[in-house]
Amino acid sequence: MKSSSHHRYKQQQFGFSLLTIMTFLTIIPIAGVVIYILVLGAPAINWEFIFGFPRGGMREGGIWPAIVGTFYLTLGTAAFAVPIGIGAAIYLSEYAPDNKATRLIRIAIINLAGIPSVVYGLFGLGLFVLFLQFGTSILAGSLTLSIMTLPVIISTTEEALKSVPQAFRTVSISVGATKWQTIRKIILPQALPGILTGVILGLERAAGETAPILFTVAAFFLPRLPSSPLDATMALPYHLFVISTQVPGMPIEIQYGTALVLLVFVLSMNIIATTIRSRARARRQW
Amino acid sequence: MDKNITRRESIITFFIKSTGYSAIVFVGMIFVFLLLEGLPAIQKVNLATLFSSRWYPIEDYFGLLPLIGGSLIITLGAILIAVPFGIGTAVYLSEIAPRWVRDLMKPFIEILGGLPSVVLGFLGMLILSPFLRKLLELPTGLTALTGSILLGGIAIPTVVSVAEDALDAVPKSFRDASLAIGATEWQTIWRVTLPAARSGVLTAIMLGVGRAIGETMTVMMVTGNAPILPKGINDLFSPVRTMTATIAAEMGEVASGSVHYHVLFLIGIVLFLISLIVNITASAVVFRQKKRQERILS
Amino acid sequence: MNKISIQNFSLQYSDGTESLRNISLDIPANQITVLFGPAGGGKSSLLRVLNRLNDLADVIHQEGKVLLDGEDVLSPKIDVIALRRKVGMVFARPVVLPFSIRKNLTYGLEVAGEKDSDRINGSVENSLQQAALWDEVKDRLDDPAIALSGGQQQRLCLARVLALEPEVILLDEPTSGLDPISTGKVEESLQGLKQDYTIILVPHSVQQAARTADLAAFLLQGELVEVASGDTMFTNPRDQRTQDYVQGRFG
Numbered sequence: 001m002k003s004s005s006h007h008r009y010k011q012q013q014f015g016f017s018l019l020t021i022m023t024f025l026t027i028i029p030i031a032g033v034v035i036y037i038l039v040l041g042a043p044a045i046n047w048e049f050i051f052g053f054p055r056g057g058m059r060e061g062g063i064w065p066a067i068v069g070t071f072y073l074t075l076g077t078a079a080f081a082v083p084i085g086i087g088a089a090i091y092l093s094e095y096a097p098d099n100k101a102t103r104l105i106r107i108a109i110i111n112l113a114g115i116p117s118v119v120y121g122l123f124g125l126g127l128f129v130l131f132l133q134f135g136t137s138i139l140a141g142s143l144t145l146s147i148m149t150l151p152v153i154i155s156t157t158e159e160a161l162k163s164v165p166q167a168f169r170t171v172s173i174s175v176g177a178t179k180w181q182t183i184r185k186i187i188l189p190q191a192l193p194g195i196l197t198g199v200i201l202g203l204e205r206a207a208g209e210t211a212p213i214l215f216t217v218a219a220f221f222l223p224r225l226p227s228s229p230l231d232a233t234m235a236l237p238y239h240l241f242v243i244s245t246q247v248p249g250m251p252i253e254i255q256y257g258t259a260l261v262l263l264v265f266v267l268s269m270n271i272i273a274t275t276i277r278s279r280a281r282a283r284r285q286w
Numbered sequence: 287m288d289k290n291i292t293r294r295e296s297i298i299t300f301f302i303k304s305t306g307y308s309a310i311v312f313v314g315m316i317f318v319f320l321l322l323e324g325l326p327a328i329q330k331v332n333l334a335t336l337f338s339s340r341w342y343p344i345e346d347y348f349g350l351l352p353l354i355g356g357s358l359i360i361t362l363g364a365i366l367i368a369v370p371f372g373i374g375t376a377v378y379l380s381e382i383a384p385r386w387v388r389d390l391m392k393p394f395i396e397i398l399g400g401l402p403s404v405v406l407g408f409l410g411m412l413i414l415s416p417f418l419r420k421l422l423e424l425p426t427g428l429t430a431l432t433g434s435i436l437l438g439g440i441a442i443p444t445v446v447s448v449a450e451d452a453l454d455a456v457p458k459s460f461r462d463a464s465l466a467i468g469a470t471e472w473q474t475i476w477r478v479t480l481p482a483a484r485s486g487v488l489t490a491i492m493l494g495v496g497r498a499i500g501e502t503m504t505v506m507m508v509t510g511n512a513p514i515l516p517k518g519i520n521d522l523f524s525p526v527r528t529m530t531a532t533i534a535a536e537m538g539e540v541a542s543g544s545v546h547y548h549v550l551f552l553i554g555i556v557l558f559l560i561s562l563i564v565n566i567t568a569s570a571v572v573f574r575q576k577k578r579q580e581r582i583l584s
Numbered sequence: 585m586n587k588i589s590i591q592n593f594s595l596q597y598s599d600g601t602e603s604l605r606n607i608s609l610d611i612p613a614n615q616i617t618v619l620f621g622p623a624g625g626g627k628s629s630l631l632r633v634l635n636r637l638n639d640l641a642d643v644i645h646q647e648g649k650v651l652l653d654g655e656d657v658l659s660p661k662i663d664v665i666a667l668r669r670k671v672g673m674v675f676a677r678p679v680v681l682p683f684s685i686r687k688n689l690t691y692g693l694e695v696a697g698e699k700d701s702d703r704i705n706g707s708v709e710n711s712l713q714q715a716a717l718w719d720e721v722k723d724r725l726d727d728p729a730i731a732l733s734g735g736q737q738q739r740l741c742l743a744r745v746l747a748l749e750p751e752v753i754l755l756d757e758p759t760s761g762l763d764p765i766s767t768g769k770v771e772e773s774l775q776g777l778k779q780d781y782t783i784i785l786v787p788h789s790v791q792q793a794a795r796t797a798d799l800a801a802f803l804l805q806g807e808l809v810e811v812a813s814g815d816t817m818f819t820n821p822r823d824q825r826t827q828d829y830v831q832g833r834f835g
Contacts, residue, residue, distance in 0.1 A: 095302060116557050178292075180295050208400070209403075245411075259405050262404075263401070
């Protein structure tokens with residue numbers, strides 16, 4: 001009896017150590033990636049790099065148009081994906097009956113979430129660029145990215161709405177509020193932090209994607225800022241891709257510098273979202 | 287005043303309802319469009335060619351097998367990495383780690399999930415690839431193996447977060463009952479908790495698979511992009527090309543309406559269908575588990 | 585005339601629970617009518633019919649009439665929103681909205697479209713006075729309502745209903761989570777309120793029913809077994825089942 005439990009404890013010790021090592025092996029590369037890019041990219045960062053325009057076939061100067069382009073694309077994605085996404089989540093959480101049609105909607109959302117990003121690019125090319133003749137434009141890119149971002153926004157918003165206690169709805173109805181009044185005055189405000197977190201995380205992904213914008217919006221050497229939604233634009237992810245694979249003689253610091261700027265762009269959204277989430281949890285009134 | 291409120295309310299309800307159904311509309315649109323542009327490929331290229339193993343569009347060789355094979359071998363490799371590390375990390379975070387470790391590590395893993403794939407491909411190209419080339423003495427570092435490792439890393443956050451949620455959802459009473467009979471925590475994890483979270487863990491794996499199959503930029507940058515049909519385990523050390531990379535690499539150079547153009551859309555249909563199957567299966571598994579749990583708990 | 589007249593009312597939910605069978609009951613104005621009985625008897629369901637709150641539930645069969653001041657509240661022509669302001673409800677667990685104390689009280693008027701701020705502010709003090717809560721919270725009306733104790737929260741819920749100037753107040757086991765002192769305060773408020781309102785109470789114990797009832801109705805498994813005045817019901821009920829329940833032989 002004694003030796004059997006001794007054996008089992010040894011087994012447990014071994015197993016625990018193994019899993020701990022595995023986890024750290026997973027975590028360390030993440031930290032490594034961030035630190036590596038930080039260290040190797042920092043030398044390239046100066047005022048001209050961030051705010052200047054590219055020169056000399058991109059081998060000199062700055063990446064300001066790419067930064068602006070990514071910013072516009074993120075805004076454009078938000079403009080379409082946020083209203084539709086939140087609306088759909090409100091429908092699923094507050095209105096949808098428990099029937100086949102609702103199940104179909106959920107299956108559709110799961111599918112949208114799983115479609116490879118390059119297939120979104122194909123779709124965007126076919127529909128927005130060619131068929132609707134928007135051309136290679138911020139409009140086409142934003143529309144493509146927004147459909148891709150919908151599933152994330154819908155699912156996190158729905159979760160945020162569902163986490164608001166059902167009792168609030170019952171009480172609100174019992175004092176004579178309508179359904180929409182209840183949603184607008186109680187449910188949405190209480191779910192707002194969770195919704196914001198989901199939106200920001202969704203937009204963070206959209207900002208970092210390359211494949212959907214490859215054929216729908218991205219231009220490589222465009223040394224001026226876009227002036228309308230129908231313009232093509234540079235964008236950070238696409239820029240990094242091209243300068244690291246297609247331009248011979250590209251100085252390595254510029255490559256790392258671009259990677260760093262993209263990383264900072266994306267990670268700061270992550271940090272904002274996480275901060276909103278933890279502060280809201282502390283201030284909850286239920 | 288009441289009439290106005292009712293009218294406004296029904297307009298708002300209508301808008302909300304339409305956004306709800308919009309998801310179906312979008313999926314339908316995507317599928318229809320892919321079909322419209324992809325099916326002509328079947329007319330213009332006979333099926334035998336499509337199933338051949340030579341992909342050389344310039345000379346009208348449109349064999350899809352090397353591309354499908356490329357995607358498969360890389361996904362397989364990615365799964366072999368993502369599953370042990372992903373599930374292992376999930377188990378560690380959910381069952382073993384103290385609270386503060388877990389609260390520290392979860393955001394870290396979320397960060398990895400948010401890293402743009404082009405950044406990972408960039409680093410893979412500059413660091414991992416030469417490293418593997420020297421380590422394994424290969425002619426080139428741009429191989430299926432490099433791609434698998436990177437894709438495994440990309441899939442891990444998905445696997446970890448879904449699996450960890452599933453493990454977390456296992457009722458405490460299960461664990462308590464097992465410990466009460468005298469099992470160690472280790473035994474409890476593998477004999478009780480993990481089987482109880484089985485469907486959630488399976489879902490996590492399938493979602494990881496979906497992520498891996500769908501990756502584009504990373505594989506474009508590190509797998510060498512040589513459309514050669516992988517035939518055995520040794521081909522893990524040679525370059526391959528995935529379906530996704532093919533579309534991304536060649537779409538910019540085709541003439542709209544050409545045969546090549548349509549074949550690329552056809553590949554898009556294949557990718558769409560694969561992700562459809564993976565995701566519907568994953569959600570059906572979750573649905574059935576949820577029903578079973580509801581019956582048990584009611 | 586009776587304030588509420590329930591005529592041959594029957595109800596069934598889709599899962600078969602808490603159904604009501606052929607209930608006929610007249611509820612007089614300005615009195616406390618108590619609906620008591622063992623769990624599952626249909627008391628909550630009957631309450632929720634009166635403010636049409638069970639529209640939210642899964643009802644598969646419903647027939648009969650429920651008249652409020654002579655009008656059938658079940659008719660589709662009825663303005664349900666207005667009905668719910670006229671017939672207010674206090675629930676078993678105190679549920680305060682995630683706002684300040686003041687906003688909890690003004691919420692009902694806000695959604696009703698009331699814009700007159702004098703009326704709104706007046707109703708805040710008025711309703712808190714009626715619920716015997718004014719002295720305790722008058723200095724912290726803008727504090728979050730969640731900071732109040734359980735008993736205070738429940739009296740806030742009562743005040744919330746009173747702020748809408750209803751005619752009928754429904755209370756579904758309002759003191760089930762409260763300590764005896766808070767329970768006493770709520771019961772005391774009800775005695776004061778019945779002069780201006782019609783009160784229908786589902787008590788959480790037979791003793792509470794006996795303490796508060798002017799009129800008592802015994803519901804057993806969806807059936808109305810007996811109706812009697814508060815004095816007679818608990819000392820000398822007619823039906824054997826009522827007697828058994830009142831004396832604690834089952835429940």
